[in-house]
Amino acid sequence: xxxxxxxxxxxxxxxEALKRVNNIGGNCLQIFSxxxxxxxxxxxxxxxxxxFLSLKSKLSIAxxxxxxxxxxxxxxxxxxxxxxxxxxxxxxxxxxxFQIKGSIVHLGSYxxxxxxxxxxxxxxxxxxxxEKTPKESFFIIENAGNRKxxxxxxxxxxxxxxxxxxxxxxxxDTCHLFSNGYRFDKGSELTSxxxxxxxxxxxxxxEIWHVNDxxxxxxxxxxxxxxxxxxxxxxxxxxxLLNHKKTKDYPFIIETPGFKDEGPDKxxxxxxxxxxxx
Numbered sequence: 517x518x519x520x521x522x523x524x525x526x527x528x529x530x531x532e533a534l535k536r537v538n539n540i541g542g543n544c545l546q547i548f549s550x551x552x553x554x555x556x557x558x559x560x561x562x563x564x565x566x567x568f569l570s571l572k573s574k575l576s577i578a579x580x581x582x583x584x585x586x587x588x589x590x591x592x593x594x595x596x597x598x599x600x601x602x603x604x605x606x607x608x609x610x611x612x613x614f615q616i617k618g619s620i621v622h623l624g625s626y627x628x629x630x631x632x633x634x635x636x637x638x639x640x641x642x643x644x645x646x647e648k649t650p651k652e653s654f655f656i657i658e659n660a661g662n663r664k665x666x667x668x669x670x671x672x673x674x675x676x677x678x679x680x681x682x683x684x685x686x687x688x689d690t691c692h693l694f695s696n697g698y699r700f701d702k703g704s705e706l707t708s709x710x711x712x713x714x715x716x717x718x719x720x721x722x723e724i725w726h727v728n729d730x731x732x733x734x735x736x737x738x739x740x741x742x743x744x745x746x747x748x749x750x751x752x753x754x755x756x757l758l759n760h761k762k763t764k765d766y767p768f769i770i771e772t773p774g775f776k777d778e779g780p781d782k783x784x785x786x787x788x789x790x791x792x793x794x
Contacts, residue, residue: 518789519766520541520767520789521537521545522542522769522784523546523779524536524537524542524780529568530547530568530614535575538575540780540782540785541782542577542785543576544769545580547583550607552585553585558607559606560610569614572615580617581617581769582607584603584619584621584622588603588621590637591635591641608645608650608653608655611650617723619656621655623666654683654723656685656724657676657687658726659686659693660692660739661692661695661738661739662695662738667696684721685724687723687724688722688725689728690728691740691741691742692739694748695737699749700757701750705756724768725767725768725769727757727770729741729742729747729748734748741772741773744784
């Protein structure tokens, strides 16, 4: 069975997100561990863990991932970098309790320019996070758009090499790929893309796909998400991705605005389900 899910709100508790994704027809899930717009470090109690695990099993929702705060910038050399590290240590330490696979992370930016010092800080922070969190918890680097760290596959490959930890994984977002000059309308193009991942030693690190259409043109450098079929990527790319023999078994998570602008919704998932070849 294909794994199709969505990012959902944790308003009312983590368990409510399980109900929300089930209600829109999803069978995997992405959530924030706390408010993504403030430094509210993840915490929980045993009752919440028990409730979540029971409902997760009952609804057969898996896999589940955390998505790190929007504020995270692991290349920052001052307060923001320190808070980013502390927040991810809290989040990734919590993940195994909930049978959550780990955290999908936007690494941040170098601001005005990349320097050796900022790059060293970035790698140091990630290594420290991995050292201080459970071995079951993955640190999942998401490819970036809009002049952030991790826009190209080559850059991500170098990061993975320099971090040098088996718990590092990769999340690829279709909108961010499109904004940075990667596309695959046909199976042969996706095969070539996967071959490139393999040559860069990233294919065995690939953990999950974010499936989002794009409001902005191909190779624009901008990364605004759109609903499936409403953006500029084209439905063929999603059809290729969901049916290719080397990608169809990954989990696919939507982060679309929703057809009523209320966030990832059933209509987006239904469109994706309609193009899956049985």
